[in-house]
Amino acid sequence: MNDHSSFRTDALIAEDIEAYLEAHQNKSLLRFITCGSVDDGKSTLIGRLLYDSKMIFEDQLAALESDSIKHGTQGEEIDFALLVDGLAAEREQGITIDVAYRFFTTEKRKFIVADTPGHEQYTRNMVTGASTADLAVILIDARKGVLQQTRRHSYLVHLLGIRHVVLAVNKMDLVGYDQATFEHIVADYRSFASEIGIAQFTAIPISGFKGDNITTAPSANTPWYAGPALIEHLETVEVDAAAAQGQPFRMPVQWVNRPNLDFRGFAGQIASGTIRPGDAVRIVPSGKTSTVKTIATFDGDLDEAVAGQSVTLTLADEVDCSRGDLIAAAGDPPQASDQFCATFVWMDEEALKPGRGYWLKLGTQMVTATVQPPKYEIDVNSLEHLAAKTLGLNAIGVAEFATDRPIAFEPYSANRQLGGFILIDKFTNATVAAGMIEFNLRRADNVHWQPVAITRDDHAGMKNQKPRVLWFTGLSGSGKSTIANEVEKQLFVMNRHTFLLDGDNVRHGLNRDLGFTEADRIENIRRVGEVAKLMADAGLIVLTAFISPFRAERDMVRAMLPEGEFIEIFVDTPLEVAEARDVKGLYRKARSGQLKNFTGIDSPYEPPENPEIRVNTVDMTPEEAARYIIDRILPLK
Amino acid sequence: MQKAILLVSGISASNCTTMRSLTHLERLEAESIHIFREVVAEAENPVMLYSVGKDSSVMLHLARKAFYPAPPPFPMLHVASGWDFADLLAHRDRTVREYGLKLIIAQNEDAEAQGINPFDTGSALYSQAQLTDPLKRALTAHGFDAAFGGGRRDEEKARAKERIFSFRNASHRWDPKNQRPELWNLYNAKKAKGESIRVFPISNWTELDIWQYIALEKIDIVPLYFSKPRPTVERDGMLLVVDDERFRLEEGEEPITRSVRFRTLGCYPLTGATESDATEMNDIIQEMLLATGSERQGRAIDKGQSASMEDKKAEGYF
Numbered sequence: 001m002n003d004h005s006s007f008r009t010d011a012l013i014a015e016d017i018e019a020y021l022e023a024h025q026n027k028s029l030l031r032f033i034t035c036g037s038v039d040d041g042k043s044t045l046i047g048r049l050l051y052d053s054k055m056i057f058e059d060q061l062a063a064l065e066s067d068s069i070k071h072g073t074q075g076e077e078i079d080f081a082l083l084v085d086g087l088a089a090e091r092e093q094g095i096t097i098d099v100a101y102r103f104f105t106t107e108k109r110k111f112i113v114a115d116t117p118g119h120e121q122y123t124r125n126m127v128t129g130a131s132t133a134d135l136a137v138i139l140i141d142a143r144k145g146v147l148q149q150t151r152r153h154s155y156l157v158h159l160l161g162i163r164h165v166v167l168a169v170n171k172m173d174l175v176g177y178d179q180a181t182f183e184h185i186v187a188d189y190r191s192f193a194s195e196i197g198i199a200q201f202t203a204i205p206i207s208g209f210k211g212d213n214i215t216t217a218p219s220a221n222t223p224w225y226a227g228p229a230l231i232e233h234l235e236t237v238e239v240d241a242a243a244a245q246g247q248p249f250r251m252p253v254q255w256v257n258r259p260n261l262d263f264r265g266f267a268g269q270i271a272s273g274t275i276r277p278g279d280a281v282r283i284v285p286s287g288k289t290s291t292v293k294t295i296a297t298f299d300g301d302l303d304e305a306v307a308g309q310s311v312t313l314t315l316a317d318e319v320d321c322s323r324g325d326l327i328a329a330a331g332d333p334p335q336a337s338d339q340f341c342a343t344f345v346w347m348d349e350e351a352l353k354p355g356r357g358y359w360l361k362l363g364t365q366m367v368t369a370t371v372q373p374p375k376y377e378i379d380v381n382s383l384e385h386l387a388a389k390t391l392g393l394n395a396i397g398v399a400e401f402a403t404d405r406p407i408a409f410e411p412y413s414a415n416r417q418l419g420g421f422i423l424i425d426k427f428t429n430a431t432v433a434a435g436m437i438e439f440n441l442r443r444a445d446n447v448h449w450q451p452v453a454i455t456r457d458d459h460a461g462m463k464n465q466k467p468r469v470l471w472f473t474g475l476s477g478s479g480k481s482t483i484a485n486e487v488e489k490q491l492f493v494m495n496r497h498t499f500l501l502d503g504d505n506v507r508h509g510l511n512r513d514l515g516f517t518e519a520d521r522i523e524n525i526r527r528v529g530e531v532a533k534l535m536a537d538a539g540l541i542v543l544t545a546f547i548s549p550f551r552a553e554r555d556m557v558r559a560m561l562p563e564g565e566f567i568e569i570f571v572d573t574p575l576e577v578a579e580a581r582d583v584k585g586l587y588r589k590a591r592s593g594q595l596k597n598f599t600g601i602d603s604p605y606e607p608p609e610n611p612e613i614r615v616n617t618v619d620m621t622p623e624e625a626a627r628y629i630i631d632r633i634l635p636l637k
Numbered sequence: 638m639q640k641a642i643l644l645v646s647g648i649s650a651s652n653c654t655t656m657r658s659l660t661h662l663e664r665l666e667a668e669s670i671h672i673f674r675e676v677v678a679e680a681e682n683p684v685m686l687y688s689v690g691k692d693s694s695v696m697l698h699l700a701r702k703a704f705y706p707a708p709p710p711f712p713m714l715h716v717a718s719g720w721d722f723a724d725l726l727a728h729r730d731r732t733v734r735e736y737g738l739k740l741i742i743a744q745n746e747d748a749e750a751q752g753i754n755p756f757d758t759g760s761a762l763y764s765q766a767q768l769t770d771p772l773k774r775a776l777t778a779h780g781f782d783a784a785f786g787g788g789r790r791d792e793e794k795a796r797a798k799e800r801i802f803s804f805r806n807a808s809h810r811w812d813p814k815n816q817r818p819e820l821w822n823l824y825n826a827k828k829a830k831g832e833s834i835r836v837f838p839i840s841n842w843t844e845l846d847i848w849q850y851i852a853l854e855k856i857d858i859v860p861l862y863f864s865k866p867r868p869t870v871e872r873d874g875m876l877l878v879v880d881d882e883r884f885r886l887e888e889g890e891e892p893i894t895r896s897v898r899f900r901t902l903g904c905y906p907l908t909g910a911t912e913s914d915a916t917e918m919n920d921i922i923q924e925m926l927l928a929t930g931s932e933r934q935g936r937a938i939d940k941g942q943s944a945s946m947e948d949k950k951a952e953g954y955f
Binding site for chain 2: 013014017018020021024025026027028029098099100101102103105109110112115124125127128131132239254255257258259263265267268269296297298299306308309310312323347359361362364416417420421422424429430431434
């Protein structure tokens with residue numbers, strides 16, 4: 001190990017371990033990311049940091065030496081890059097293709113490095129690594145200068161709200177440690193950085209391979225450089241977490257702790273601000289207020305807790321509060337809204353489907369969200385705004401989002417924890433996007449709901465019934481409309497207030513602008529769902545008869561309504577039977593190719609997994625099926 | 638953390654507007670607690686894999702903090718190979734009793750009949766039959782949909798890229814190409830029926846963090862980590878402790894009493910001890926900081942090709 005450049009004092013460890021530990025248990029933590037392409041020497045730099053901080057043991061070094069001969073690209077020398085390139089397949093290819101986290105520690109700080117790839121198609125990984133970083137090291141090959149990918153990385157760093165940027169001009173050894181080359185690159189970068197909003201950055205000339213200006217500066221090769229060494233800079237830069245303490249108090253509730261009748265605690269990690277017993281708090285979005293009774297922890301009740309800590313609060317009053325709610329400073333609560341504008345990065349092979357319902361997770365809130373067609377897509381290379389109907393893998397865009405109920409948030413620029421969200425596909429469960437909220441689309445804060453004088457309960461009470469949406473789904477020709485009509489007739493006889501929304505009829509009016517593409521089908525169902533919801537709010541029992549082939553849209557409508565009011569009725573007629581009936585002659589047209597996107601033929605039908613009611617039309621007449629359904633939805637009050 | 642909190646109380650009493658940075662251990666602790674709570678809030682039937690080692694001891698401590706004053710709302714699962722150190726089993730039983738935990742023991746009951754033992758069986762087959770398979774069977778039998786594990790990203794290269802929430806298909810296999818991005822502190826715990834998640838709450842801790850935390854929080858650990866005279870034999874460059882009478886001595890081998898301790902704990906006939914005078918916590922940390930070999934060096938199971946951990950992980954080993 002080359003001791004001159006190592007930044008650990010073994011002498012102190014050997015002589016006075018207690019003094020060493022005392023100093024080290026009060027170290028702070030800095031998370032940073034390194035961005036650069038495969039050839040910028042990024043892995044080499046990280047390998048060097050680990051090596052110099054003695055995070056490499058002899059057995060790992062021995063493996064490294066043998067690996068260097070087998071896979072290395074540095075000839076006889078140790079290839080530091082091999083220390084950090086993890087998965088076997090990636091090693092064979094000689095490139096890093098995922099986010100890897102590395103750890104090293106110096107006398108002053110512990111560091112977590114997100115090693116993110118520079119490949120064009122891996123925006124997703126860089127965004128992931130940047131989301132938890134306080135600082136970014138942007139690597140430039142001194143021989144090549146500022147490249148398009150440098151711009152891309154810088155834009156992403158700025159987009160993800162990283163306030164500290166280091167421009168590491170690497171491979172200075174290969175340009176003869178030339179000052180003019182360094183200064184030219186810095187000037188180049190400065191003009192670009194100010195364009196995208198990066199006001200400040202620290203530029204350091206380094207050689208990851210030779211070790212110049214990594215731990216001490218200036219190195220003998222760069223006497224002209226007056227700034228700090230890379231490590232010195234990383235050790236002194238301010239950590240973001242401290243800044244969050246100055247903001248108003250916010251804590252997303254993760255879990256309600258109720259071990260016995262005498263204790264009811266709200267567990268969460270404080271996103272911003274400071275809290276003390278006696279502080280007045282407000283539950284968002286309900287708007288109820290209380291005061292903090294205790295800050296309960298395993299180590300005893302605390303006098304104070306700050307942003308970043310995981311705590312459990314007990315309140316003075318019995319207020320409704322559960323997972324997904326946010327406890328905030330009573331006098332300064334965050335916004336709550338169901339519509340906002342956000343910049344988002346698409347991370348899935350399957351492109352965004354505007355109008356489709358996705359899970360949106362923000363803090364501990366999980367809601368259904370729909371995305372409008374993007375206002376524009378951002379070209380990460382030119383930063384131009386491009387027209388877009390959707391976003392594909394690794395694309396970045398701006399769009400309006402609507403959620404099925406109000407959520408509490410802050411703009412991302414004010415708070416990363418309360419402004420950053422992910423979208424989850426409801427079928428594949430994949431994390432498909434990461435978003436950053438720009439602003440609320442509602443003018444007024446919705447923290448205090450304006451109660452309507454006549455409530456939906458009043459509407460329903462006057463009709464002496466409980467609202468329902470009876471959602472019939474099934475293939476074309478399965479018998480949905482016939483059975484729904486029969487159900488409505490029987491309910492009418494029972495003095496129920498009903499309304500039937502039928503697929504064909506709605507398409508002649510409200511939805512006549514829609515065709516049969518997947519996107520249009522989604523929008524068709526969304527509109528019908530909204531209409532059904534309004535009618536249910538008015539106290540009606542609504543019957544809908546639509547093929548509604550996709551689970552996601554049916555679930556979206558289910559999520560719009562109060563628990564128990566959405567009744568999914570699967571009219572389970574096998575394709576052969578429906579096709580044999582072919583009442584409207586549509587199957588024949590579809591089979592002959594005259595009709596495109598026909599469900600069951602060349603467009604999929606996703607049957608319900610757990611419908612409230614399933615009717616078998618092969619064994620039952622429409623009248624029997626209707627009776628069967630009504631028996632299952634009684635009582636109607 | 639007790640010490641730091643006392644410090645804060647002192648500050649806040651005199652000056653209410655003082656800001657302070659959390660220490661690295663406080664940030665790691667808060668992150669781990671957050672992860673434990675997310676899983677309990679979103680999974681249906683979680684379990685914690687409890688190997689009784691130092692990492693497990695830290696995890697258990699964090700879990701107790703996360704849910705205080707309630708006990709951890711999930712059982713502990715110990716995969717016992719049948720060749721565990723006697724001290725380790727005693728520590729396990731004492732801990733479970735003291736904290737009122739629910740313990741499930743997974744073990745390959747047929748090992749003897751199958752002729753599997755650490756002396757004759759190759760390390761790949763041994764770890765498959767004694768560790769991986771019983772683990773998978775227990776997870777399936779109890780229907781656990783989330784399992785906390787003590788993996789740390791600093792342990793091994795393949796782990797550095799492991800997510801905190803790691804998805805496994807119905808046969809518990811890990812697919813490195815099909816893992817979800819993890820942004821901010823948002824974890825996506827949604828999964829289909831039959832799928833499960835391995836969750837690693839101490840992913841971002843290093844070996845030094847673990848030891849510092851054990852010292853700071855005064856966490857009780859298995860005495861095997863501390864040096865004391867133990868009967869040992871030297872074999873294949875490893876010092877093995879003759880933990881019970883089943884240890885098969887080879888010709889000419891005679892147990893010699895040496896002062897030894899362990900940096901990592903596995904099956905006793907496969908885990909190398911190191912000669913040491915470290916009898917106290919600070920001695921251990923000192924030794925670790927000055928050590929020239931990584932902690933996994935003492936494990937026969939991890940030897941072989943450098944990508945072998947990754948292959949085992951794909952098969953379902955933790």
